[in-house]
Amino acid sequence: MTTGAAVKFENVSKHFGNTTALDGLDLTVRSGEFLTLLGESGSGKTTALNLLAGFFQASSGTILVNGTDVSSLPPEKRNIGMVFQNYSLFPHMTVEANIAYPLRMRGEDRDSMRRKTARALEIVHMSQFARRMPSELSGGQQQRVALARAIVFEPPLLLMDEPLGALDQNLREKLQSEIKDLHTQLGSTIVFVTHDQREALALSDRIALMRDGRLEQVGTPTEIYDNPVSEFAARFVGQTNIFRVELRGDQVDIPQLRTTMPKAGADGTATCAVLRPENIRLSPQADDTTISAKLEKSTFQGDSFFYEVRHEDACILVRAERDAGPPPPLGSQVNLRFAREDIVFVRDT
Numbered sequence: 001m002t003t004g005a006a007v008k009f010e011n012v013s014k015h016f017g018n019t020t021a022l023d024g025l026d027l028t029v030r031s032g033e034f035l036t037l038l039g040e041s042g043s044g045k046t047t048a049l050n051l052l053a054g055f056f057q058a059s060s061g062t063i064l065v066n067g068t069d070v071s072s073l074p075p076e077k078r079n080i081g082m083v084f085q086n087y088s089l090f091p092h093m094t095v096e097a098n099i100a101y102p103l104r105m106r107g108e109d110r111d112s113m114r115r116k117t118a119r120a121l122e123i124v125h126m127s128q129f130a131r132r133m134p135s136e137l138s139g140g141q142q143q144r145v146a147l148a149r150a151i152v153f154e155p156p157l158l159l160m161d162e163p164l165g166a167l168d169q170n171l172r173e174k175l176q177s178e179i180k181d182l183h184t185q186l187g188s189t190i191v192f193v194t195h196d197q198r199e200a201l202a203l204s205d206r207i208a209l210m211r212d213g214r215l216e217q218v219g220t221p222t223e224i225y226d227n228p229v230s231e232f233a234a235r236f237v238g239q240t241n242i243f244r245v246e247l248r249g250d251q252v253d254i255p256q257l258r259t260t261m262p263k264a265g266a267d268g269t270a271t272c273a274v275l276r277p278e279n280i281r282l283s284p285q286a287d288d289t290t291i292s293a294k295l296e297k298s299t300f301q302g303d304s305f306f307y308e309v310r311h312e313d314a315c316i317l318v319r320a321e322r323d324a325g326p327p328p329p330l331g332s333q334v335n336l337r338f339a340r341e342d343i344v345f346v347r348d349t
């Protein structure tokens with residue numbers, strides 16, 4: 001098993017003409033960690049990865065790998081495995097030759113090349129395809145070969161830029177699970193780029209949420225999901241309800257929820273309350289802690305129902321487990337119940 005590399009971005013910026021792609025990125029990736037850069041298109045994810053890989057030079061700041069500044073090292077000297085969305089296999093080489101390529105570049109002997117290539121093929125479940133050409137493989141199989149080629153030299157650091165972006169949902173989920181297993185087997189540090197929050201939540205030890213070339217929040221998937229720092233983070237990771245709040249002395253008013261509660265947890269910057277759909281229940285009884293709303297839409301999601309209900313001017317999302325019963329008729333009045341402890345206060349910027 002490889003010892004994963006530790007990576008540190010120190011105040012790293014990258015400008016392309018007038019565009020600031022990265023704006024003072026400070027980020028530490030721990031040895032052996034699976035860290036995902038998550039963000040919208042144009043938020044700077046690929047730029048961060050390309051700087052780490054050595055394809056671009058930073059405009060300012062330092063990138064350290066295992067404590068050493070790598071800025072003067074060309075990509076091929078960084079010992080980094082890479083997987084991209086568009087497979088980028090050599091079309092004229094067999095699967096086996098593609099995978100052996102990084103070993104050949106490193107001058108490994110024939111026996112060692114054969115052994116390591118066979119092992120990499122095994123890890124990605126592609127042993128029976130060793131003699132095929134890339135054009136004779138499906139997209140998922142080609143991506144497995146690209147993965148094998150990236151891990152064959154046991155790199156301490158693996159970079160993956162939307163590696164599953166071109167695959168359909170079922171295959172995506174299967175390969176997500178394989179990448180997760182591969183990470184456990186290898187011990188390499190993985191920096192993974194995606195704009196798909198579900199993929200980020202499923203795979204990562206930690207997520208670095210990016211916005212306009214800056215870091216919005218870094219944390220474990222549950223930290224970001226349960227305690228988003230901003231409305232942006234709450235909306236980006238998972239579905240959510242956001243309500244405006246008014247701070248009044250020691251109290252917080254959430255007018256749309258007809259709730260006033262102690263200010264604990266809401267600092268002076270709080271402008272919104274976040275309440276996740278799964279933390280709201282439809283209650284058979286109405287009382288002074290429930291809110292009456294009208295069911296406008298119901299979507300079956302296999303294990304749950306997703307409801308859109310209207311309370312005055314607010315459209316509120318509710319997720320109900322299937323065992324909570326069948327959906328009430330559309331247009332009927334329902335009672336919403338929630339616990340105040342599940343409300344998280346955030347700023348709106």
Ligand SMILES: Nc1ncnc2c1ncn2[C@@H]1O[C@H](COP(=O)(O)OP(=O)(O)OP(=O)(O)O)[C@@H](O)[C@H]1O
Binds near residue numbers: 019022040048195
């Ligand atoms: N080579 C380049 N020349 C000029 N501008 C660039 C270049 N590469 C990136 N940019 C700009 O820098 C910003 C960040 O781009 P980047 O590719 O890092 O975003 P991203 O988060 O990876 O987006 P996506 O998910 O679409 O790949 C964007 O505004 C982009 O247009």
